[in-house]
Amino acid sequence: MKVVITEMNWPEGINLLKQHADVTYEPSLWKDREQLLVSLEKAEALIVRNQTQVDEELLTHAPNLKVIGRLGVGLDNIDLEAARSKEIPVVFARNANAISVSEYVLSTILMKSRNLFDVTASVKAGKWDRRTYTGEEVFGKTIGFIGLGEIGMRLARRAKALGMNVVGYDPFMAPFDYAFHEVGLESRSFENVLEESNFITLHVPFNKHTENLIGENELNKMKENVTIINTSRGGIINEPDLYSFLSANPKTFAILDVFQQEPPAKEHPIFNLENVLLTPHISGLTEQSQQRTSIMVAEEVLHELNGQKSLCRV
Structure with a gap:
């Protein structure tokens, strides 16, 4: 069996695959379309990320x-209709990075609320400006969700x-689904989430x-000091x-x-803006989540190659 991996992957999953298959791992292969197509001529499995x-x-x-394996959960870079027409299943790392993304969001909210982006540089510059860096509590603030999946x-x-205060909108959620009935998240319309939320x-x-x-x-429907x-x-x-x-709106x-x-x-x-925090698509990237993702996708790909249906296939 020949497996081609075209993007960054963690060694745990690669080593697992190598026990059962001939593995080509080139994390920059996605950048060279011509070489990518050539490398797939004999491939039985393709493992990708989002590029x-x-x-x-x-x-x-x-x-x-x-089989196609996706190291993550988003599938927008995969033509699912074309894959289905060729009867090629797509497997993915369902929920493997959900903890990492949720912790990322929460950590950025806390950092922003306490003005922690520039304060270190200020102290290193010899300043002791406690008033400028007086922050705000998140207690009592409203966080609004657009989409209420696992993350x-x-x-x-x-x-x-x-x-x-936790409010959210998801058109696919019923009133007694887990998010509303057990988590205690309050259901709102899309417009209400925009209007009510601090985050x-x-x-x-x-x-x-x-x-x-x-x-x-x-x-324009959001609060003046909203964080998106x-x-x-x-x-x-x-x-x-x-x-x-x-x-x-600074x-x-x-x-x-x-x-x-x-x-x-x-x-x-x-x-050029000061009122932004920018990161390079890392919210789901922690060592733990990527170990889980790497192993999970490797296992599901092997299941499909061995004629067993994956639990995480589309």
Whole structure:
């Protein structure tokens, strides 16, 4: 069996695969489309992250492909319809990074609330400016969720433990689903979440229904000092609209772990703003989550190659 891995992976899963298959691991292969297509001629399994575009052309160049593994949960870089037409299952690391993403969101909320971004540099410069760096408590603040999947529910439990008010919108959630009935998250309309929340966190997939979900109209419904957090996918927030909104409203803040183009262009205008925190798509990247992801995807790929249906397939 031949397995091709085109992006960054952790050694635990690679070593597991090597016990059963011939593994080609080239974490930068996704950058060289021509070489990528050549490498797939004999591949029975392809393992990707979020940069490799698995489209009709790629699948045509992989006539022996039996399974696609996704090192993560987002599937927007994989043409699922094309894969289904060729009867190629796609397996993914369901919930393997949910803890990491929820902790990332919570940690950025706490950092922003206590003004911890610049205070170290200030102290190192010989200042002792306690008034400037007097922050705010998150206790009693409202965190609003757009999307209430596994990550949202885990984050909601952690936010409630800090005494935050937790509200959310998800059109696929019924009144007595776990998030509302057991976690204690209060159901709101989409507009109500925008209007009520001090912090708004996005947890939805990227598709034709969620593209530009947050644009000028939605931003203008938010509180003056709102903090917007996107760990889902770039393109869910309209970036030009967000830039204009942040520029005109210096009390607002954005925490962006994802961009429409990754990595973003060096001249991206949002880099010039002070009221942003930017990270390179790392909310789900911790050593623990990536060990889980690597092993989980390796196991599910091997199940499919051995004729067993994965529990995490689409």
